[in-house]
Amino acid sequence: MASPVTEAEVVRVRVAGKVNLSLRSGRRRPDGYHSLSTVFQAVSLYDEVDASWAPPGRFSVQVVGEQADQVPTGDDNLAVRAARLLARTWGAGKPLGADLVIRKSIPVAGGMAGGSADAAGALLACAVLWDLDISPDELRTLGARLGADVPFCLAGGTALGRGRGDELTSVLSRGTYHWVLAFSDGELSTPAVFARFDELGLGSDHLDVPDGLLNALVSGDVQALGRSLVNDLEPAALALRPQLSHLLEAGDDLGAVASMVSGSGPTVAFLAANEPAAVDLSVRLSSEGLCRAVKRVSGPVPGARLLV
Numbered sequence: 001m002a003s004p005v006t007e008a009e010v011v012r013v014r015v016a017g018k019v020n021l022s023l024r025s026g027r028r029r030p031d032g033y034h035s036l037s038t039v040f041q042a043v044s045l046y047d048e049v050d051a052s053w054a055p056p057g058r059f060s061v062q063v064v065g066e067q068a069d070q071v072p073t074g075d076d077n078l079a080v081r082a083a084r085l086l087a088r089t090w091g092a093g094k095p096l097g098a099d100l101v102i103r104k105s106i107p108v109a110g111g112m113a114g115g116s117a118d119a120a121g122a123l124l125a126c127a128v129l130w131d132l133d134i135s136p137d138e139l140r141t142l143g144a145r146l147g148a149d150v151p152f153c154l155a156g157g158t159a160l161g162r163g164r165g166d167e168l169t170s171v172l173s174r175g176t177y178h179w180v181l182a183f184s185d186g187e188l189s190t191p192a193v194f195a196r197f198d199e200l201g202l203g204s205d206h207l208d209v210p211d212g213l214l215n216a217l218v219s220g221d222v223q224a225l226g227r228s229l230v231n232d233l234e235p236a237a238l239a240l241r242p243q244l245s246h247l248l249e250a251g252d253d254l255g256a257v258a259s260m261v262s263g264s265g266p267t268v269a270f271l272a273a274n275e276p277a278a279v280d281l282s283v284r285l286s287s288e289g290l291c292r293a294v295k296r297v298s299g300p301v302p303g304a305r306l307l308v
């Protein structure tokens, strides 16, 4: 870890959101989770988490930026839980505390792991703030206790997630992919989407990564990647939010290589052939008025990284 941080200093971590290039889900398990095979790609939409010294036992969070009013700021905030967990398990009995500030750009409950990203950012920021002797692997193991996507938010890049999505293997990926994201008003709760997935009887025993997806990534072939994208949760998200189908159709009509719901939604991700095509698609999509906001991003990008 970095050298100790003085009490006046702030540790700032930048952490990316994700899209799932493939998300295959089994049925609900006795522990409430679903076994997944999912290929994550971290994309250039970032939250920032600042951590600074607080009196022992004080763990506070302030949230600023897009949709900040929709993020809880009490002890149930995932970043606060992350800081507390880290202090309890790795603080060696030291009297620790932290004041956190989260600057949000990743949509809240939008299917891009925004909450998990903030937890990942808080883990790294506090580990540096408190000068803890914890390795990246140990941080990821701890992160999995907070949420299935937290280990990937720490790692970033492109990775295959198995188990609950938290058992990661990195995936070789060549080149940069250009995405247009369409953010919708309102949230979709991940548990609610999985519950609808169960009601629709969509769980499969075969959680294979689609043929061609890994090859497409190795060769950097955007068209082949577009043909391989799959999201088993998409029918459940569409059942809860039928108007998303208009967005998916608009993307197809406006020349996206592929259109899909991101994770549990409601964010919709459009894969573009290249950067100029993404610029063109984002302009045209904005003028359709089908969503709250449109943003261009690219991936893969690194996971949680120290800024200052």
Ligand code: C5P
Pocket: 032, 033, 034, 035, 036, 116, 146, 147, 148, 149, 163, 164, 165, 190, 191, 194
């Ligand atoms: O792990 P995390 O708290 O982010 O997951 C949120 C919810 O999403 C879980 O409580 C569960 O309902 C659902 N989930 C699931 N199977 C997974 C990951 C998440 O059912 N593999």
